[in-house]
Amino acid sequence: xxxxxxxxxxxxxxxxxxHYPVQGSWWRSxxxxxxxxxxxxxxxxxxxxxALVGESGCGKTTTGRAILRLIEPTRxxxxxxxxxxxxxxREPLRRLRRHMQIVFQDPFGSLNPRLTIGAAIxxxxxxxxxAQGAEADRRVAQxxxxxxxxxxxxxxxxxxFSGGQRQRVGIARALAVAPxxxxxxxxxxxxxxxxxxxxxxxxxxxxxxxxLAYLFIAHDLAVVSHMADRVAVMYLGRIVExxxxxxxxxxxxxxxxxALLSAVPVPKPGRAPRRIVLAGDPPSPANPPSGCVFHPxxxxxxxxxxxxRDVPVLAEKSPGHWVACHHVDVTTPLPPPLAPA
Amino acid sequence: MTRHLLTVxxxxxxxxTxxxxxxxxxxxxxxxxxxxxxGLVGESGCGKSLTALSxxxxxxDGGRIAPGSRITFExxxxxxxxxxxxxxxxxxxxxxxxxxxxxxxxxxxxVGDQVAEVVRVHTTASAGEAWTRAVDMLAQVGIPDPAxxxxxxxxxxxxxxxxxxxxAMALILEPALVIADEPTTALDVTIQAQIxxxxxxxxxxTGMALLLITHDLxxxxxxxxxxxxxxxxxxxxxxxxxxxxxxxxxxxxxGLLAAVPTLDSTRERLHTIPGTVPAATAWPAGxxxxxxxxxxxxxxxxxxxxxxxxxxxxxVRCHLVxxxxxxxx
Numbered sequence: 001x002x003x004x005x006x007x008x009x010x011x012x013x014x015x016x017x018x019h020y021p022v023q024g025s026w027w028r029s030x031x032x033x034x035x036x037x038x039x040x041x042x043x044x045x046x047x048x049x050x051a052l053v054g055e056s057g058c059g060k061t062t063t064g065r066a067i068l069r070l071i072e073p074t075r076x077x078x079x080x081x082x083x084x085x086x087x088x089x090r091e092p093l094r095r096l097r098r099h100m101q102i103v104f105q106d107p108f109g110s111l112n113p114r115l116t117i118g119a120a121i122x123x124x125x126x127x128x129x130x131a132q133g134a135e136a137d138r139r140v141a142q143x144x145x146x147x148x149x150x151x152x153x154x155x156x157x158x159x160x161f162s163g164g165q166r167q168r169v170g171i172a173r174a175l176a177v178a179p180x181x182x183x184x185x186x187x188x189x190x191x192x193x194x195x196x197x198x199x200x201x202x203x204x205x206x207x208x209x210x211x212l213a214y215l216f217i218a219h220d221l222a223v224v225s226h227m228a229d230r231v232a233v234m235y236l237g238r239i240v241e242x243x244x245x246x247x248x249x250x251x252x253x254x255x256x257x258x259a260l261l262s263a264v265p266v267p268k269p270g271r272a273p274r275r276i277v278l279a280g281d282p283p284s285p286a287n288p289p290s291g292c293v294f295h296p297x298x299x300x301x302x303x304x305x306x307x308x309r310d311v312p313v314l315a316e317k318s319p320g321h322w323v324a325c326h327h328v329d330v331t332t333p334l335p336p337p338l339a340p341a
Numbered sequence: 342m343t344r345h346l347l348t349v350x351x352x353x354x355x356x357x358t359x360x361x362x363x364x365x366x367x368x369x370x371x372x373x374x375x376x377x378x379x380g381l382v383g384e385s386g387c388g389k390s391l392t393a394l395s396x397x398x399x400x401x402d403g404g405r406i407a408p409g410s411r412i413t414f415e416x417x418x419x420x421x422x423x424x425x426x427x428x429x430x431x432x433x434x435x436x437x438x439x440x441x442x443x444x445x446x447x448x449x450x451x452v453g454d455q456v457a458e459v460v461r462v463h464t465t466a467s468a469g470e471a472w473t474r475a476v477d478m479l480a481q482v483g484i485p486d487p488a489x490x491x492x493x494x495x496x497x498x499x500x501x502x503x504x505x506x507x508x509a510m511a512l513i514l515e516p517a518l519v520i521a522d523e524p525t526t527a528l529d530v531t532i533q534a535q536i537x538x539x540x541x542x543x544x545x546x547t548g549m550a551l552l553l554i555t556h557d558l559x560x561x562x563x564x565x566x567x568x569x570x571x572x573x574x575x576x577x578x579x580x581x582x583x584x585x586x587x588x589x590x591x592x593x594x595x596g597l598l599a600a601v602p603t604l605d606s607t608r609e610r611l612h613t614i615p616g617t618v619p620a621a622t623a624w625p626a627g628x629x630x631x632x633x634x635x636x637x638x639x640x641x642x643x644x645x646x647x648x649x650x651x652x653x654x655x656x657v658r659c660h661l662v663x664x665x666x667x668x669x670x
Contacts, residue, residue: 055529056500162617163385192384192556197600197611204610219529222602226611249604263534265559267601269582277538278531280485281499 009043010181010213011067016040016076017237018059018066022286034286036062038237040076041314046180049207049214051228051245053221055260055282058234060217064183067215068100069093080181098128101174105186107166111158117144117169118154124176143172148202164195171202181213188223200226221264225249230320233257236293237285239314243321253323255300292326302327345372346517346550347396347414353407354391354400356621363621365404366391367574370648375517378544378551380565380582382558384597386618387571389554393520396552397431415517433463436511440523442503446495452506453479453491459510478509483539501532505539512543518550525560537564558601562586567654570594573619573629576648577658590657592634628660636661636669 017040019033037059044050052060066073069085078085080100088096104110111120121140125131131139141151147168158166167187174182184203188196200223206212216227224231225245232242233254241254252258259276278297283289289296295307306326314324354366366388373379383389394400396412398419412419414435419427431437439445447455456475460466466474472491479487482505495503504524511519521540525533537560544551553564561568561582568585570578570593578591589595599612616633619625628646631637640660649662661668 055531164617193558194384194597194600194614195617197602197613200602201610201613220602221530222604222606225604225606226602259531261604263530264604265533265537265557265563267558267562267586267598267603269562269586275534275538277534281501281532 007045010046010048010081011044011215012077012079013043013063013067014041014077014079016063016066016078017074018062018071019074032286034284035237035288036285037066037073038285038288040234040237040239042232042239042242044181044213044215046213047207047211048230049216049228051216051218051224051231052234053218053224053231053260054234055219057236057282057285059237059285060234061185063234064102064185064215064217068097068102068183070102095128098124098130098177099180100183101177101179101181102183102185103167103170103174103187105189107163107170107190108158110170111166111173113158116155116157117161117172120158120169121154121173121176124173128177130177139176143176146175146206147172148198162195164191164198167191167199168202171199171206175206175210178210179212181215183215183217185217186219187216189218189220196223203227221261233260236282236288238293238324239322240294240324241322242314243323247318247321253317253321253328254294254325255298256294259297259299292324300325300327344416345413346375346377347373347552348412349392349396350411350413352392352395352410352412354388354395354404354410355407356404358622360620360622364574364624365621366395367624369571369574369576371569371576371579373518373550373552376548376550377567378553378565380561380568381552381554381571382556382561382568383571384556384618386621388574389571390522392571393437393522393552393554396520397435397437398427399437429463432459432511432516433514434516435518436514436516436520438504438507438511438519438521438524440526442500442507442527443495445507446503448495451492451494452498452503456491456506456509456513459513463514474513475509478513479506481543482506482509482512483535484509499532500528501535504528504532504536508536508539508543512547512549515547516549518552520552520554522554523556524553526555526557533560540564558586558598570597573624574621575629575658577630578656579648580655584652584655590651590655590662591630591659592636592661593630596633628658636667638667640664 016037018037019035022032022034040063052063054060065071067078118140121143122136125136125139140154144151144153149168188199191199218224228245230244231248232239235256241257252261259278262275276299280297283296291308291310292312312324312326314322317323317328350370352366352369356363356365369392381389395406400406406420410420453472453475456478457471460471460474476487476491479491484490484502484505525536528536555561565582568580568582569576572593578594589598596614600614602611614633619629625632627643628641631641646658646660648656648658651657651662
């Protein structure tokens with residue numbers, strides 16, 4: 001059994017975890033761990049976009065980086081194109097990285113200010129011995145045009161570009177090595193809405209033209225509804241719901257997902273939101289609640305002792321729709337709409 | 342004619358830069374009535390935050406409010422008043438909620454002390470009374486166990502709790518006008534929902550006016566009754582909220598609304614506005630939006646459009662108001 005959508009996946013993540021020690025020291029083993037990611041499983045197919053959503057500290061960024069081994073996972077397995085990534089030595093891992101790239105949220109922080117953007121994009125070509133000399137120049141020019149920049153931009157430095165243009169450079173750099181899979185870590189969060197739309201469209205065009213698979217990490221659910229084929233919702237280091245996009249947005253089943261979706265402000269005045277306002281803040285991943293990690297904030301009418309005692313398993317409740325909740329079969333009525341302002 | 346709570350007339354703020362003066366706010370005029378919630382929206386660098394800071398005369402170093410700008414609040418001339426009068430006004434009748442509570446709060450004072458300080462500076466209350474009022478206000482903004490929380494330092498609180506403390510400080514003296522500069526931008530969406538609900542509730546209880554500065558059109562739709570859209574240092578559209586979203590008059594507003602992804606979207610392409618915002622040191626002659634506008638014609642390159650009346654309470658800075666037949670399908 002796996003949290004998948006049929007056929008052989010490009011990426012298969014099983015029980016991935018990353019625990020950070022706290023209160024430890026060199027002579028005493030740590031007594032406590034922050035469970036940033038705590039048993040995450042999913043699959044991703046070629047050409048597909050799986051969105052990983054959730055709020056600050058839910059572990060979505062850590063998951064993305066642990067998959068690429070930019071940070072070493074504590075446990076679990078990651079199979080990419082049939083190979084076990086966590087078992088690979090340095091050299092084979094480096095070779096395989098060609099097929100797995102990442103685009104970061106802050107394109108300024110992730111570009112070397114002293115390298116021209118042409119040099120930044122060439123780097124991948126050289127490291128992976130894909131092209132050099134005039135051929136590399138030609139490829140750089142082609143990539144710049146593919147992401148909506150101009151060939152002559154290659155000789156400029158990152159500070160000469162706007163935020164949206166820098167994000168295009170970040171995308172060109174990831175594409176240089178012709179990957180099959182890109183982790184997009186909040187790629188449009190730092191951008192203004194008109195520029196954000198340009199980058200979202202670009203990512204979708206590239207996916208269509210090149211058959212890319214994306215793990216799209218984001219907190220903006222409206223952007224996700226434009227990008228994703230399937231959506232995984234994380235809370236406190238775990239996936240609590242995973243479903244095809246339409247099913248997740250139309251019929252969220254986990255109480256946390258319902259609250260999360262209802263909290264998004266709708267740009268339509270007068271359409272009073274049917275909002276579930278959660279009480280309090282998410283608990284600390286250093287000291288997660290027992291049982292269901294969401295139970296202290298959960299407003300499900302059927303909440304009972306089982307929620308505080310047993311960890312709910314992420315189970316397939318309808319085809320492709322996975323939910324971690326003891327009471328998912330009991331329907332939750334949404335609260336009545338707010339009185340119009 | 343009724344007296345407005347706030348009148349801003351031809352506000353201009355410029356910064357000296359190596360590339361010449363940057364006219365970041367360039368002739369902004371608007372009014373606000375008591376109890377009204379106005380949304381001030383626009384993208385990075387449009388001048389919305391600087392407009393807000395100018396209302397309190399908090400323009401950052403290097404910036405200068407140009408002569409001829411006028412800000413009248415409760416019939417007082419804000420730009421002409423002495424520093425002492427201004428200090429008495431800030432935090433009392435006119436207060437501000439900032440985006441980043443971690444940098445706006447003092448890290449070495451307990452949050453209770455910081456809320457109580459507002460009371461002590463502006464009233465004759467004793468230290469004890471001020472503390473009691475502070476704890477009471479922390480309770481009103483939904484901080485659980487306020488007596489204990491009041492003794493904590495900002496770093497001991499979550500982002501949402503810190504923003505509640507900021508709101509407590511801004512509202513404890515029941516100001517007539519609260520300026521909130523991206524008050525929920527740094528917060529997660531479920532916490533944002535809590536804070537918006539709190540602001541709505543306090544607004545309805547105290548009757549304060551709220552100037553809400555944000556880039557999030559969803560937040561504006563939910564909170565504001567009237568909206569000002571800024572682009573390149575100018576107000577380009579002003580309208581009641583329903584009208585702005587249903588029938589935007591400026592091509593920029595139209596483009597912005599179409600570019601916002603929504604939850605019920607069906608994976609179609611998002612509308613984009615081509616190009617980028619021009620630099621504040623070199624606003625284009627004529628209309629500042631013309632290079633990105635699908636409707637622009639000769640007149641737009643030479644003649645800067647004025648904010649023209651499109652309907653009652655609806656003003657648009659675009660030549661299409663006079664020549665609607667120029668609109669392209």
